């Protein structure tokens with residue numbers, strides 16, 4: 001069946017519902033270049049403004065899956081479980097989580113991405129480990145899952161190519177934050193990836209795509225339903241992203257903090273979220289286990305070392321360190337009432353930890369180490385954080401981004417609640 005791109009754009013502009021055939025045609029012809037970028041950008045803006053029905057979102061997701069290959073781990077002889085975070089500041093949870101879950105005989109096929117904008121990317125972080133390789137063939141991935149039980153690697157170009165093209169377009173046309181587009185983008189990749197269980201970590205707050213609990217809940221419900229309709233066991237945790245996770249933000253720095261957690265230490269919010277997500281993945285996979293014990297007795301660390309070595313990395317080698325540092329101090333006595341996730345994320349990005357365009361190189365040593373976190377008492381002149389960058393001239397812009405995000409007062413904020421909700425169907 002053939003359609004006219006302009007007619008479909010007008011239909012969505014006028015709040016119409018696109019038929020299954022129209023969506024299939026649109027995705028197929030956008031992927032092969034018949035529908036132009038400028039037409040698809042008008043369409044994504046119409047979707048952002050006017051939304052899509054659940055049926056349209058499902059059709060869009062299935063069409064994006066059908067644009068590429070679909071992996072299958074049924075021959076593995078092990079249950080599979082994966083986690084996907086909608087992205088946040090200091091969110092390094094995948095790093096300790098994948099080996100931790102693998103300890104219990106549940107295989108974790110984690111296809112990850114790179115950072116864009118203020119949220120970091122798992123692959124950029126792991127590339128701070130000398131020798132580590134992100135690109136694996138499907139056969140290498142399967143064989144590592146069989147031998148080690150966990151793999152974190154780049155999604156190959158064959159997986160949901162329609163999403164790759166569409167995501168790049170949305171990124172430069174102000175159309176990222178649309179629930180139908182986010183849900184279909186994430187779930188097409190996760191369903192095509194072939195995991196049988198999936199836990200979604202949907203972030204809520206200033207540092208996340210979804211700023212309110214209502215919007216995050218809606219996104220979680222749409223994604224859970226898409227996964228269940230495709231036969232996956234799926235649930236979503238809604239977690240706080242109003243202030244950074246942990247005390248280290250940036251590529252080498254986040255690997256360092258993940259290793260602290262794998263060694264049985266590290267900041268309590270990073271440990272708690274890792275444990276919560278691991279327990280949820282095991283529950284969905286139908287496996288029992290004492291997750292905290294595996295962090296404390298070295299089993300998760302052994303698995304991490306195995307996983308890193310399997311991809312050419314040396315887990316004992318020194319990681320890149322930034323050439324310059326700058327200490328930001330507290331301007332007054334009081335309580336750190338607010339340390340805003342978005343301000344810290346943007347500062348870290350400006351220091352060089354993130355990229356502005358897809359082709360930029362990240363600085364592996366750049367980022368921020370927090371010496372005080374939200375809710376802690378501070379004294380005037382006390383170091384609040386250290387900024388790291390290879391270019392000294394980046395400090396000024398990073399400090400500008402921090403200025404509105406640090407509030408010291410005599411009002412203690414309410415205790416941080418990490419888990420804000422759960423969606424299971």
Ligand code: URA
Nearest residue numbers: 086181182183185186
């Ligand atoms: N992550 C994705 O993979 N896609 C989106 O649209 C947003 C976050």
